Amino acid sequence: MVNVNLAFRRRIGFPEHEPITFAKLPDILYRTAQALPFENLSILSGRTKEISDQNLTQKIIQQKEGGLCYELNAILYLFLLQNGFKVVLICGVVYSEPEQDWSRTERTHAAILLFHQGKEYLLDTGFGGNLPLMPVPLTGETVFSDNGEFKVKQENSPYGNYIFEVKLKYKHEHWKTGYAFDTKHQITNVSDLNSMQETTKHHPASAFNKKPLVTRLTSQGSITLTGSSLTEWVKGIEIKKPITEDTFQEALKTYFNIETGAQN
Known part of the structure; x- marks a missing residue:
């Protein structure tokens, strides 16, 4: 595994030698959301590479680009793993408000599941502007951050056993369905995300292969x-x-x- 710890800290402006505790995660997520853009430019320009520890580090840290969910959450996953956290990657299916239905690209959203003191939390730095800037417990409890309110409720669907909901400050008056995800389908090797990238690149219903x-x-x-x-x-x-x-x-x-x- 490529060592991303110090380079990631520099990329988001976090002190190089400060220990990363659970209490520090909101600060990490806040800095990451401002430093790493959510963007699809490599897909449109035909510059995508296989998802690997090395390629993610080169693109996001060395070249100072951003990426889509399966890149941004993957690099954060590697960083958290190297700082002693128990984390896995999970797959989700985004809900389309305009179509009032689940995305036809199906399981193409990647997020992070974190285990801490006997509890499970959702972390996500790859959901565009809908980012919970703190861990969201899988208990239905609402968490509040600078950009809105967020919660995860247990609900079975064809795409998993939990649903992530969002109510953005200044934008949403009511809760919006973000995506469904499956805690039983866990990913520990970032190379397993390549199928997401291929679907996002080529699927006719993909929102990210048409315009920047x-x-x-x-x-x-x-x-x-x-x-x-x-x-x-x-x-x-x-x-x-x-x-x-x-x-x-x-x-x-x-x-x-x-x-x-x-x-x-």
Whole structure:
């Protein structure tokens, strides 16, 4: 396994020699959400590589890019594992609000299951702007963070035995279904996520193989770049600016510190 500990700390701006305890996880998740963009640029530009410890480290840490759920949560999983946490990766199926149905790409969402003092928690740094910035217990208990409220309820579905729900600050008045996941289907080797990447790259229903999407949380909200707009949410206020082919790369560098990208 590649040693990602010190490099990951530097990437998210966390002290290199400070012990990582359970109480520190909200800080880790907060820093990760701001430092690592959720983005699909390697898929659109045809630059995807096999998912492995080495390739994840090269892309996200050395090249300072971001990634999709199976990349962002995989690198966080490796970091937590190397800091002594008992964690596994799990598969989920995202719920589509517009279609009022589960995604036709099926099990293409990866998240982390953490075991601590006899309890299980969901961690996720790869769900776009819908990130719980703290561990979410699998008890139905609501947790609160800067960007909203989150909970996991036990409910059987064709795609698992739990459902993750979201109520974002400034955006949601009611709870929204995020995804279903299966705690019985556990992944301990990041290479097992390659099937997710292949489906995301090629499936006609994939939301990530058509147009660019780059987003990350900020200290005051979030920022999202597409092929046609740059949208900032600042304390609940939306600021939207048009983006052209000429200004896309400039915005990518300015707001996400990414110098390689694609615009379709």
